[in-house]
Amino acid sequence: MTPIVKVVVRLVGGFIFLYGCYIVLYGHLSPGGGFAGGAIIAAGLILSRLAFGTTAKQEKSASISSSIFESTGGLLFLLVGLLGLFVGGYFFINLFPSFGTQGRLVSAGSIPFSNIAIGIKVAAAILSIFLVLASTKYIFKE
Amino acid sequence: METFPVLLIAIPLGGAFLVPILYKAWRRLAEIVAGLCLATVLALSIYLAFFLVPGKPLVYLFGNWPVPLGIAFAVDKLSSLMLLIVSILAFFSYLFAIRYMDQFTGAGKFYTLYLLMLVGMNGVVMTGDLFNMFVFMEIAGLAAYALVAFGTKPKELEAGFKYMVMGEIASLMILLAIALIYAATSTLNLADLSRAFATMDKTPGFYFVVILLMFGFSLKAGLVPFHFWLPDAYPSAPAPVTAVLSGVFTKALGVYAMARILFNVYGFSRASSPEVFNALLILGLVSIVVGGLLALPQKDYKRLLAYSSISQIGYIVLALGIGNEFALIGAFAHILSHSLGKGLLFLTSGSVVYRVGERDITKFTGGLGKQMPWTSLSYNLGALSVAGMPPFLGFFSKLFIILGAVKAGFIVPAVVAGLFAVVTLGYLLKITNKVFWGKEGIKGIKESPFVMVFAMVCLVVLLVAGGAFFFWLKPHLLQPAADVLLKGTEYADIVFRIGTGG
Numbered sequence: 001m002t003p004i005v006k007v008v009v010r011l012v013g014g015f016i017f018l019y020g021c022y023i024v025l026y027g028h029l030s031p032g033g034g035f036a037g038g039a040i041i042a043a044g045l046i047l048s049r050l051a052f053g054t055t056a057k058q059e060k061s062a063s064i065s066s067s068i069f070e071s072t073g074g075l076l077f078l079l080v081g082l083l084g085l086f087v088g089g090y091f092f093i094n095l096f097p098s099f100g101t102q103g104r105l106v107s108a109g110s111i112p113f114s115n116i117a118i119g120i121k122v123a124a125a126i127l128s129i130f131l132v133l134a135s136t137k138y139i140f141k142e
Numbered sequence: 143m144e145t146f147p148v149l150l151i152a153i154p155l156g157g158a159f160l161v162p163i164l165y166k167a168w169r170r171l172a173e174i175v176a177g178l179c180l181a182t183v184l185a186l187s188i189y190l191a192f193f194l195v196p197g198k199p200l201v202y203l204f205g206n207w208p209v210p211l212g213i214a215f216a217v218d219k220l221s222s223l224m225l226l227i228v229s230i231l232a233f234f235s236y237l238f239a240i241r242y243m244d245q246f247t248g249a250g251k252f253y254t255l256y257l258l259m260l261v262g263m264n265g266v267v268m269t270g271d272l273f274n275m276f277v278f279m280e281i282a283g284l285a286a287y288a289l290v291a292f293g294t295k296p297k298e299l300e301a302g303f304k305y306m307v308m309g310e311i312a313s314l315m316i317l318l319a320i321a322l323i324y325a326a327t328s329t330l331n332l333a334d335l336s337r338a339f340a341t342m343d344k345t346p347g348f349y350f351v352v353i354l355l356m357f358g359f360s361l362k363a364g365l366v367p368f369h370f371w372l373p374d375a376y377p378s379a380p381a382p383v384t385a386v387l388s389g390v391f392t393k394a395l396g397v398y399a400m401a402r403i404l405f406n407v408y409g410f411s412r413a414s415s416p417e418v419f420n421a422l423l424i425l426g427l428v429s430i431v432v433g434g435l436l437a438l439p440q441k442d443y444k445r446l447l448a449y450s451s452i453s454q455i456g457y458i459v460l461a462l463g464i465g466n467e468f469a470l471i472g473a474f475a476h477i478l479s480h481s482l483g484k485g486l487l488f489l490t491s492g493s494v495v496y497r498v499g500e501r502d503i504t505k506f507t508g509g510l511g512k513q514m515p516w517t518s519l520s521y522n523l524g525a526l527s528v529a530g531m532p533p534f535l536g537f538f539s540k541l542f543i544i545l546g547a548v549k550a551g552f553i554v555p556a557v558v559a560g561l562f563a564v565v566t567l568g569y570l571l572k573i574t575n576k577v578f579w580g581k582e583g584i585k586g587i588k589e590s591p592f593v594m595v596f597a598m599v600c601l602v603v604l605l606v607a608g609g610a611f612f613f614w615l616k617p618h619l620l621q622p623a624a625d626v627l628l629k630g631t632e633y634a635d636i637v638f639r640i641g642t643g644g
Contacts (some may be wrong), residue, residue, distance in 0.1 A: 067162055074159035082152060090206040091148040 001051045009051035016044035024119035028108040034118025041119065042126035049130070059135050066128040073121025080114045143193070146186050147202040147215040150225065150264045153186075154179050158257035165250030173240055176253040180236050183260065184229040191226040194219060196622040201270070201640040209270075209641030210334040216270035216637045219622035220474075224267040224390075224398050226619070227478055230604070231389045231485045232260050237597040238489050239382035241590075242496055246380065252292060259285035259386065263394040270637060272320055272330045272403075276313070279362070279395055283309050286391060290379045301378035308371040312361035319354035322347070333641070336407045336634035352418065355403060363396020365459060366429040369452050373436075376448035377501065381492020384444060388451045389485035393477050397458050401473075401627060404462075409631035412465035412550070423463030427555055429456025434562045437569045443491045443501045443577070446569060447484065453562065454480045454528065460555060461543045469546025470624035471616065475539035478620075479527060479608065483536055486524035486601040487570075493517045493590040493598065494577065503573055508580025513587040518578040520598040525574065527605045529567035535608035 020041035027033030054062070084093040092110070100106035157179030165172035194200065199218035201209070217225075236256065243249040262282020269275045287309060291302025324330055326347075327338040342348060361368040372392075376384045404410050410418050433453030440446035454476070461473035494510065494517065495501055511518035527534035530541075540563055547556035589595060608615060626633065 064166065068166070071159045071163045075156065078152060078156050078159065084205070085145060085148060085152075088206075090203065091145075091152070092205045094205065 001053070005051050009047055013044055013048045013051075016047065017041055020044060020119075020123070024115055025105070025112065027115040028111045029103065029105070034115040035122050037115075038119040038122025039126060041123040042130070045123070045127050046130050049134075056135075059131060063128060063131045063135070066124045066131065069124035070121055070128060073117050073119075073124060076117035077114055077121065080110055080117060084110065143190070144200065144202065146190055147200060147217050147268050148204075150183055150186055150268065151261055153182050154257045154260045154264070158254045158261065161253045161257065162250050165253075169249070172250055172253060176257060177236060177240075179257060180229070180233045180260070183264070184233045187222065187225040187229040190217065190222040191619060194222050196625065197636065199636060199640065201637055203641060209638055210329060210331050213274050214270040214331065214637070214641055215268045216333070216633075216641070217268050218626050218633070218636075219619075220398075220402070220626040221267045223474060223478075223619050223623045224394055225264060227481050228260070228263050228267065228390045228394055231386055231481050232256075232263075234597045234600055235382040235385045235389075235485065235489065237600075238385070238492065238594050239380070241594050242380065242382055242492050245496070246292065252289070252380070255285045255289050255292075256383070256386075258282075259289065259391070263390060266394050267398055270332050270641075272323065272332060272335065272407075274330075275399060276316055276320055279316070279399070280313060282391065282395060283313065283362075286383075286387060289383045290375045290387075292380055292383070293378065298378040301374040305371045305375040308361060308368075312358040312368075315354050315361070316358035319351045319358065322351050322354075332402070332407050333634040333637035336409060336631045339408055340631060352404075352408065356400065356418075356421065359396045359400035359403075360425060361396075363392045363400070363455055363459070364452055365396075365425050365455065366432045366452060367425075369429070369433070372452060373445050373448045376451070376488075377442055377444035381444075381488055381495065384448075384491075385485040385488040388448070388488055389481035392451070392455060393458070393481065397455065397462070397477065400459075401462055405627040405630055406633040407631075411628075411630055419463050419465050421463070422459055422465075423552070423555065426456045426458070426460025426463050427558060429453060430460065430558060430562050431456075434565045434569070438565070438572075440569070441502055441504050443494065443503055443573060444488065446503075446573065447487050447491060450487075450528070450566065450569065451480075451484055453566065454484065457540065457543055457559060460559065461546060464543075464546050464550050464552060464555070466546050466550050467624060467628060468542050468549055470627055471620045472539055472542030472544075472546055474620045474623045475535065475542055475612070475616075478615075479535035479539045479605070482601050482605050482608070483524050483528040483534075486520055486598060486605070487528065489594070489598050489601070490517050490521040490524065493594055496590055496594070497587050498584060503576040506577045507582055507584065508576060508578070509583035510587065511578040511580075512583045514578075514589050516589055516595045516599060520602050521578060522574055523602050524605065525567070525570035527609070529570055530563040531567075533606065533609050535605050535612065537609065538612045 020037045023032035023040055024034055024037030081092045084095060085091045088095055094109040096109045157176055161172045161176055164175055196219050199216050202215040204213045243252055259282050262278045265278030266275055269278060287302055287306040290305050291299050327335060329335055329338060364372040376388060379387060412419050430453050433449050433456055437446050437449035440449060458473050458476050461469040527536035530536045544556045544559050
């Protein structure tokens with residue numbers, strides 16, 4: 001890519017990532033949440049890949065780590081549900097309904113935790129879709 | 143027992159996410175974890191199927207929200223029968239898949255998708271919420287599209303894409319129906335919907351939604367005017383996946399969902415709305431005839447079985463359309479017998495492909511029964527059961543469907559159903575004749591590995607045992623399941639009573 005793109009991405013990439021984290025963490029208070037924030041985080045990661053390019057080795061390690069993160073996100077989300085089952089007696093019951101102040105960052109019980117899990121899962125999943133599209137090439141022939 | 147419904151979702155879902163991590167570390171460990179998940183699901187659903195009291199469904203409230211507010215799972219005898227069938231076939235197909243998937247790369251992804259498909263099917267049969275049913279249908283469907291294209295050869299990718307387009311058309315129809323229902327009633331809980339529909343005028347819009355739902359579920363089930371995806375998708379998928387797709391997938395997503403919504407939510411019965419039931423009857427009859435006739439000239443081992451599946455699903459829908467007690471018992475017996483029998487036949491196709499590498503039956507010279515005695519035995523006994531020969535489970539299921547038809551006065555459907563049992567035997571014995579019987583075999587072919595043979599023999603034993611103990615199975619599993627449908631909207635009252643803590 002041209003130096004213009006590289007410089008702009010170097011400036012903006014971190015902020016996009018940070019903005020994605022903000023959307024994930026404030027999902028229970030403002031519009032957004034795990035899916036939207038995860039997609040923004042993935043956009044930041046994809047942007048730097050597009051601007052600077054990668055080697056085949058980096059692509060391989062990135063696809064392994066993104067699939068591990070994806071599974072971890074899914075397992076964390078399931079864990080939030082199962083903790084509700086084993087601690088509170090019902091799947092996905094709110095574990096700390098009255099913890100924190102209403103309307104502040106620390107509030108809303110289990111919802112921020114499930115948002116974080118969804119954010120990890122979505123970011124890793126979108127990144128791995130990008131990696132698959134970027135690194136494979138199918139030729140259709142009968 | 144109260145937490146079983148959620149465990150039946152959480153265990154395979156957890157397994158599906160654990161497998162790709164473990165697979166990178168140690169392949170066998172991932173297989174063992176997937177197997178443990180499937181075995182646990184099988185154990186839980188056997189317990190549920192036999193120990194659930196009829197008329198007292200388990201209602202599981204997510205997050206402890208009472209019934210019309212939150213999402214609830216309602217597991218009654220019908221759901222538990224479907225769970226049992228799904229988990230039996232999923233478990234034995236998994237046993238078969240352990241060695242069969244050696245031919246493919248990336249088996250870790252296979253187990254993930256396989257477990258996700260199980261999550262979807264379990265969810266569809268347990269849920270008590272219409273939109274939740276749609277979501278689980280999509281989970282199962284997306285996993286199935288990927289599994290059909292798992293070989294990633296051009297033909298398989300094409301079949302997977304075709305299946306995806308057709309499946310998504312069905313899903314969009316169902317989604318449109320859900321949107322219209324939600325606009326009209328402001329609720330999506332099945333029990334609550336049932337009450338809302340009871341007081342609703344039978345306007346053309348009401349029937350439009352019914353038609354949309356029937357269209358969607360018929361496409362998912364692969365009934366005849368909507369069957370175009372099926373003969374491409376089944377031969378392309380790996381054999382254990384085809385066994386699950388044909389055996390339980392189309393029944394859980396298509397037939398079960400259609401029966402649950404038409405009988406329990408809309409409260410239709412043969413007496414109150416004959417037009418809906420006649421539509422089902424005709425769909426079933428056309429599927430039996432067209433599927434059976436198209437299966438006769440097929441040359442591909444799995445494609446023949448795929449057309450046979452269309453024909454056999456037709457029997458189930460025909461029985462739903464007849465809608466009396468005998469026919470419904472026959473329908474559930476046929477769901478059980480066809481899922482075990484056709485699953486078994488698809489596994490034998492996998493066993494033949496694993497050793498010979500060929501599916502075109504005109505290229506076989508016969509005599510494979512000498513080299514692969516267990517596969518041959520399994521195929522022949524499975525074919526006899528699917529065709530409806532007396533000692534097997536398949537005989538009783540077709541007998542009850544025909545008895546139900548005669549009892550309700552539908553003589554022509556009964557005759558057609560009886561006649562096409564013979565046609566079924568005809569096209570299934572074609573494979574026996576071309577592949578298994580005869581003197582000259584192909585040189586250097588051995589019997590398949592032990593686990594594959596074990597999975598097939600277990601299904602044969604279940605078919606024989608199902609036939610032998612049919613009159614014990616009938617009062618314990620089939621009759622209560624048929625009663626759930628016959629009682630119609632009483633389902634809503636029961637779910638409300640239990641779901642609100644009363």
